[in-house]
Amino acid sequence: MIEPNEASLCPAARDGASQRAASGKQAAALAFRNVTFTYPGQERPVLDGVDWEVEQGSFTLLVGSTGSGKSTLLSLAKPEIAPAGERTGEVLVQGAPVEDLGAERSARAVGFVFQNPENQIVCESVWHEMAFGLENLATPRAEMRRLVAETSYFFGMEDWFRADTAELSGGRKQLLALASTLVMQPRLLLLDEPTAQLDPIAEKNFLHALFRVNRELGCTVVVATHAPRAMLDYATCAYRLEEGRIARVENLSDLERRWEPGLGHRGRGESSRTTSEEQSPPSLAPEQTSVGRLIPSAAASRAVEFSRAWFRYGRDDDWVLRNLDLAVGAGSVHALVGGNGCGKSTLLALMAGLHKLQRGSLRRESRSCALLPQDPRALFVAETADDELAEWGAAAGYGEAEASAMLERVGLAGCGPMHPYDLSGGQQQLLALAKLLLVKPRVLLLDEPTKGLDMAARCAVCELLDEVAAEGATVVVATHDLELVEHLADEVSMIFDGEVASTEPTERFFQGNVYYRP
Incomplete structure (x- = not known):
């Protein structure tokens, strides 16, 4: 593991280095000493006497159930973003109390990447976003240009360095959030669910970049996540936060837990199939999947249908949808998948009536719709x-x-x-x-409904949506959660280049897919 050069450390890290030299012991990159935190108006603390040390140079995972306090824990290391509430105990960065760092030293000591890059990106262009933090630190112009240039090269951003941030895909926005944080050269990097909104390919690219930051730059990385499985090849250790306390996960393989079998497809089994078979004539008989679910035949009624649809947000913008055809069967669960920025969210917004097509047609069977x-x-x-x-x-x-x-x-x-x-x-x-x-609603439109949820909550959402569909409603889900798709969806449409590249029954979709697999 690469150890940072002491001469290159930020002031807070150098202070810690001096303390280590005096004591003969290396200070932890991040340390919590008997930390308790309670939100205003709450009697029960979300953190209860937490003692935790993050080793220098580690790639640490922080896991825990939805609402367990992971985001709260990490944010306490950055006083500028820490939540309101009562805190007792000590939080130390590189051996120094966070309260003593001040805004400038905190920015150079601790980088924080949020789950949603939209909450972090403040400038209109990529190059300005890269320079923004350094400008606020009054970095000399020559040094700022060098830092921006070398960081951009490190992340391969040359081709989109002058792009508008609003036009970036989700994957590039997340990478920009990471790069614009690291350009200030923090020795400790904290990330809160950084891959929750990334497609499978963008997730792999982002994690590889994060791995390089950890190994090649010697930056200590801490990631709070509900989806640790993709990160296990990079992690050096993991901790679990539950009931306000933290404990080390001794065996990283324990974090490979997948979707629990049997928790999808409830409520639409034999009784649903019998009713459909009794009521539908042979020509309209639905196709049955291997898990006992039903998908509408080509002649069945459609809850939503696009025909030769074209859409763009501005008159001079590129087309988001190009001559797109899409049919969603009434009473089905239909999944939309594809890369960040491919148009999935746009399709849902059009279905909900938030935008209108420039060309083509959209027909929706029911006006009872929720997004x-x-x-x-x-x-x-x-x-x-x-x-x-x-x-x-x-x-x-x-x-x-x-x-x-x-x-x-x-x-x-x-x-x-x-x-x-x-x-x-x-x-x-x-x-x-x-x-x-x-x-x-008769038509329920969901954009990344399991984002930020632990396994138990994801399974509960799957059950709820399955029951909604069993009652006759149509569910359309745009998601990167391929396990949700596998266990819930009747059909899957992959969106690419403004069109529907394919629509297939779920089992068939995953059988023939190389990169999009749960």
Whole structure:
């Protein structure tokens, strides 16, 4: 493992190096000493007496259930982004208390990459985003140009260095968030679910870049994740956060847990198949998959249908959709997959009526439609989770009892009095989904519904959506979660270059795929 040159360390790291020289012991890159943290208005702490050390130069994974406090734990190492609340105990970076670092030293000592790069990118162009942090640190111009240039070369950004940030794919935005953090040369890099919104190929590319940062630059890396399996080849150690306490995972292979068998496809088994076979004439008989699910035949009714659809956001922009044809069978679960920026989210927004096609046609069988966007906070307007679920009750015909039961069903029992923004990213996702499910839409559109969720929560979401489809609703899911697709979807459409490259039954799609495999 490459050890950093002490002369190249930031001030906080040099302070730690001096302390190590005096004591004869190397300070931890990050240390928590009996840290307890409680959010405002909450009696129970989310962190309870945490003692934790992250070794210099390690590639450390931090795992735990949805809402266990992983994001809170990491953010306490950066006072500028730490949440409001009461903290006791000490947090040390390179041996120095975080409170003593100050904004400039903190920026140079600790880099933080958020789950959603949209929350981090602030400039209109890639080159300006790369320089932004250095400008705020009053870095001399010649040094700033050198740092930006060498970091851009390291990540292979030459071809898109002058691009607009708004036009980047999700994978490039995440890579830009990483590069614009590392250009300030932090010795400790903290990442919160950095691959949650990346397609399988972009995820591999991002993790390879992160591995190079760790091994070649000697940067200590800590990743909070619900999906550790893809990172196990790079990790040197892992820790689990549960019930406010942290413990080392002694065997990394224990983190390879896959989707639990039997938790998908519930509620649409024999009874559904019998009803369909009795009611459908032979020419309309649905095709049956190997797991007992039904997909509509070509002649079955369509809940959503695009015909020769063209769409772009601006008059001078490139086309997002090009002569696209897509048919979604009524009562089916239809998955949209493809690379970041291929148009999956655009398709959902068009189905929801948020945009209109420039050419071609879109037909939707029902006006009862609900969309879960990638950022669930777009649905939040109230001060508590309880009030969020009550907002549409009068219009949709449900009451407090139904809302309370739904909150418990999505695993948020006890979170009702909390402000939605005080919930973890995964919990916000579950709250937004619960809000939509209460109105019982006939067409449910979901953009990355399992983003930020642990395995148990993902399985619970799969069950809920399966029940929604069993009741006759149509579900369209745009996702990079291929395990969800495998266990839930009837059909899969791959979007590429503005068109539908293929639409196939789920089993057939995965049988012939080299790169898109769960």
